[in-house]
Amino acid sequence: MMPTSELAELLWEGTVDTAYMVFWATLIAVLVGLPLGVMLATMDRGGIFALPPVHAVLDVVVNIGRSVPFIILMVAIIPFTRAVAGTSIGTRAAIVPLAVASIPFFARVAETSLREVDPGLVEMMQATGGSALDIVRKVLIPEAIPSLVRGITITLINLIGYSAMAGVIGGGGLGDLAYRYGYQRFEGDVMLWTIIVLIVIVQGVQLIGNGIARFIEHR
């Protein structure tokens, strides 16, 4: 058994590392994924920005991004990670594969949210004389915000899972902790506590996400 104070310190460090990776990766995923989601939702045939060839290419690229298992993607893009972060090892470097994996994921999530906006509202905006850009800025995105917040919550939780795998390349964080102590050194109590902390974090993120979505919903 590990002394409680040492265990608490490890858990705290792991939590901070996980939060750091997940926060930056989610931020990048949303900033890049949302425009992609808008393109996916509006560029197909009959869409307000109808550009079917661009849509087709984007669709395939996003699917490829979603098909590659995270653990393989992470290793496969090590040169890219090194180019961007200057190193391929450590918490900061792990943000790169996490973001790359989450961009197509969030793009799909955003596409779904945007497509769920009542087409009657788009039509109203067209009848009002609004441009396609007006429709995106004043109708699609604002109306989809509660749903997008739920999507961000899903992405965050997904990333907490991915970030555990990032431990394999020395990414740090709670997953790394559980892997090194719990799996490699048979310290069952560390693994158990790590899992408990992860459960609490996931619960907390989901609760906060739902709360924010409900608060801004106006229904």
Place this chain on the structure above:
Amino acid sequence: MISIEHLTKTFTHRGRTITALDDVSLTVERGEIFGVVGESGAGKSTLIRCVNLLETPTAGRILIDGTDITTLRGAALRKARQHIGMIFQGFNLLDSRSVAGNVALPLEVMGRSRRERNARVAELLELVGLSHRASAHPARLSGGQKQRVGIARALAGSPDLLLSDEATSALDPQTTATILDLLKRLNRELGLTILLITHEMDVVKRICNRVALLEEGRIVEQGKVTELARDPRTRLAQSLFGPPVPAANGHQRVVVGFDGRLSLESLLPGLLRHDDLSVTVVSADVESVSDERIGNIQLDLGGAGVEPAIAWIREQGGEVRLA
């Protein structure tokens, strides 16, 4: 105001061609309320959506104040649409915005300054009687209030023309009446021309000056509401008053239309003073149509006194049709 000329719209779905509108022509005069009625699937919705080019016509022209709107594209089309208001069955309000924010939407599209927008929104909410709900969100409003917001939004850019796509179909009868009264008031006070589509005869009766009946994409009847309603042979009259009932054996069916010159109260006592005449009242209806009391009474007349009785009714100013 609007002149629709030989408008045809076909849809191709899985290799099959469906004709939604078949050579439709009609004219809406400035300042009138024109209704298009018909069952669902008759093409009403396609027709009204062609007027602001939400649907692109397959053939034909639509002139609005002399401009053929079907030739417009891009910025010119958006500009033209800013001068045509539209209200919808489902209201189409943004949940993400307050009442005031929804009404401001067209003004933002038109690039008005915040100060101009605020002033105009306050004015519009006053007009539709919703000033006290300016900061409320649509979810907190009743159906009638939501449509008032829709109307205020449609009027934001001071259009001359309002398109109403089944605007009262989702409302209960009392609320429908208040919304129709509001539209009538806007028509009178602002000189707003209204083209509306509906499947509700009551809407036509209550506010329309003229009406067209659409059936399978064709206009089968068109004219002034008061005239169509008075003539029991028309489909409009039949939907208002019900279909004719066959005459009793050996009797002459007579339909007497009246419009204020001859009243029901004076007709029957007068007829009963005739000799050798049996009178059976089959049906009698009075409707208030476009602020006029009109109606018809269907009588079965028998005996030798039929001819003089009919002559007498005509003398009294009644419109007699033998059926």
